Amino acid sequence: MATGRPHRPATRGRGIPEATVARLPLYLRALTALSERSVPTVSSEELATAAGVNSAKLRKDFSYLGSYGTRGVGYDVEYLVYQISRELGLTQDWPVVIVGIGNLGAALANYGGFASRGFRVAALIDADPAMAGRPVAGIAVQHADELEKIIDDNGVSIGVIATPAGAAQQVCERLVAAGVTSILNFAPTVLSVPDGVDVRKVDLSIELQILAFHEQRKAGEAAAASELSDVAELVTPVAPPVAATKRRADDGSEGPDGLSAVMPA
Amino acid sequence: MATGRPHRPATRGRGIPEATVARLPLYLRALTALSERSVPTVSSEELATAAGVNSAKLRKDFSYLGSYGTRGVGYDVEYLVYQISRELGLTQDWPVVIVGIGNLGAALANYGGFASRGFRVAALIDADPAMAGRPVAGIAVQHADELEKIIDDNGVSIGVIATPAGAAQQVCERLVAAGVTSILNFAPTVLSVPDGVDVRKVDLSIELQILAFHEQRKAGEAAAASELSDVAELVTPVAPPVAATKRRADDGSEGPDGLSAVMPA
DNA sequence: ATGCCTTTGTGAACGCGTGCACAAAGATGA
DNA sequence: TCATCTTTGTGCACGCGTTCACAAAGGCAT
Structure with a gap:
């Protein structure tokens, strides 16, 4: 995401959505692997699994590039590799x-x-x-x-x-x-x-902090579930797990106003 | 983004949207810098600028955590550092x-x-x-x-x-x-x-490929604009810059079906 | 040639994220 | 105490992205 731009619409130039562009390299990698194994064609379902996305999303993504598939058969691997490479600008140095x-x-x-x-x-x-x-x-x-x-x-x-x-x-x-x-x-x-x-x-630090958030949430949920024995809590967590926020590890590093635990980077 | 999960709603647990969670580390970093300079309070406008986001977005993000600001004044830096740290689970080891x-x-x-x-x-x-x-x-x-x-x-x-x-x-x-x-x-x-x-x-490779896409687009647009001398093209690009897609560098590496240009990773 | 079967391509609906704009809130000074 | 001024917190609308579901399309066997 670019910083300092006044926010242009996400889909620019021709009309390929930003989210699609971000996935093209993923498809390309999966297709390259197939190409190396000399697989001639691949269905949207197979390719989507390999790339870790939904097959409908993949088909819609490809539809922005044009109609490169054959109904009843799938996509030609080599051709698709080339089309995506060209679209991403990878055919040049x-x-x-x-x-x-x-x-x-x-x-x-x-x-x-x-x-x-x-x-x-x-x-x-x-x-x-x-x-x-x-x-x-x-x-x-x-x-x-x-x-x-x-x-x-x-x-x-x-x-x-x-x-x-x-x-x-x-x-x-x-x-x-x-x-x-x-x-x-x-x-x-x-x-x-x-x-x-x-x-x-x-940003490695940011990625870790996001993981920590989810990790804390999981620990809190699990603790709340085991303490209250309230199974419904797991399905639709309503109340915040107050008493369970700092589970796991020994903690003890959190002061009353807990500022000492946070160190300037 | 987690892979292989059947897609839960993005806002989970209490109710903090995923997009907000991803920005919290950004705010935290900016706040830590202010804290080191012993700045006591900061307005949403100032902090938003430092973090590179919209001020309305920042306020909405903070509103998910609770009401930690004072109207007419702004946010207490130290307190906010602690609140965000706690929310992210950074008060523990x-x-x-x-x-x-x-x-x-x-x-x-x-x-x-x-x-x-x-x-x-x-x-x-x-x-x-x-x-x-x-x-x-x-x-x-x-x-x-x-x-x-x-x-x-x-x-x-x-x-x-x-x-x-x-x-x-x-x-x-x-x-x-x-x-x-x-x-x-x-x-x-x-x-x-x-x-x-x-x-x-x-994924370093993916990030670079996304940059290459935009770079190619920019090069194509610039070439189209200079060739056609059509300034309006720059403001609202309507027609795809067909003849200008492969500008820049010497190219020449693109065969008729151009597969040789793409190298398996 | 014809019907069946597989897979694509897409219209439509829905939900999340963003940004605007304003009312509520509180500090500050007279 | 009261008026003013700043800044927060949020209701609302809009647009992008995702997913469902299905019709169109094409291969293939008979």
Whole structure:
């Protein structure tokens, strides 16, 4: 989700809904696996199972791309792989720069999934002069001073930010000023960018916190159910499980106004 | 988004919508920053800006938690930090195991964001015997044989999968069998889990592909606009930019049925 | 050629999420 | 104490996304 844009309708350009676009890579991956096993055709039901979605949703998604199926038979795997690839823009080469070659940046540089679908790591950039020249994943790290030149020389339009949070906004601005119009942000910060620039963020901490919420809820529900022996509670939980919110683990880390338990990130 | 569940209504438990839960960590981060600067109160407008969301949305989100604001003044920062922390379950300790200590797993182990909000890395687990005993981020890697024992001993309910795609489902099943009920999956695979287990996935490749789609669209629109000199096209794009879909880069890699351009991952 | 059977493609309904706009609430100063 | 001003909390409407259910379409066997 891009930040700092005044909210355009989700379905833009032709008319492919954003939610559908987000699922196309999923279908593509499943189709690629089928293609490797030389499976010629696949039904919406089979493919949907492989991709982990509803078959009706899959068919509707594909209907936005056009009518690529054959009724009574299914979809031609190879043809669909090509159509989705083309729709996603994967039939062309996308040079990408990774900024911030710490643990995460190095992991990203080594990640095979980058190179496999038209994405090419054009450069690794770090602000630490000691990193300059050091090879990571077979590519020599370049100093941040070179950022603008690298982007210009390679025609880079996609940048990956893997710096500490404090440096992210500044790096972002330099990337944008140099011509980058899509940013994948791993730093735990809200980036503000001008209109026309897309930002997607990957935030490990947020994902964990969402899991913790559900985990707490599950623990609370289970405790409430076992304590009250009220089975109906499980089906339609009405009252909040007050006394059961802090079950599990030993806890004890929650003060009266409990602020000590929360540490600034 | 969990996979393999028959789709429960998005707002569960008490009544906090899933979309709101996903934003709470964002608010919490912004509030923590304010707290460090000793800011006593904050208005919905200010906080919304800091978190990168609409102020009305923020107020509605908070209204699900209760009425924690003061009209005419705003929200008490410290109090709100505590309330959100409690709601997310961050006032308790969450032991976490990371399975698969490759580049990514090591990066996650070193990531400060894990430890900072009640998440404690209880163990690092890898299937490679050569890794066993090696310290990563100050913690000795343990062999996968110990997985069940580790989870049981530490009361782990959250697992992070950072293995190659091929091993992910098997690891997932062992985690679930051992008692893990929340999984953060970094492997590019669809995990199937029994009901009651939450799965969230982080997929670098998918994020990049979504960016590529928008990037291609932008390039196509820009090319169409400059070719046709039709400015209105930019404001409300009506007709698909047919001749401009494959602009940018040199292309030429697209055959008649263009299958060669797509490489299996 | 014809009827059957499978699977696609989509119209329609429903529910969630978002944003507007305003009334209620409380602080603050005279 | 009372008026004013700021900011919250929310009713309402709208649009996107999901799902159901079915008609249209095409292969295949007889």
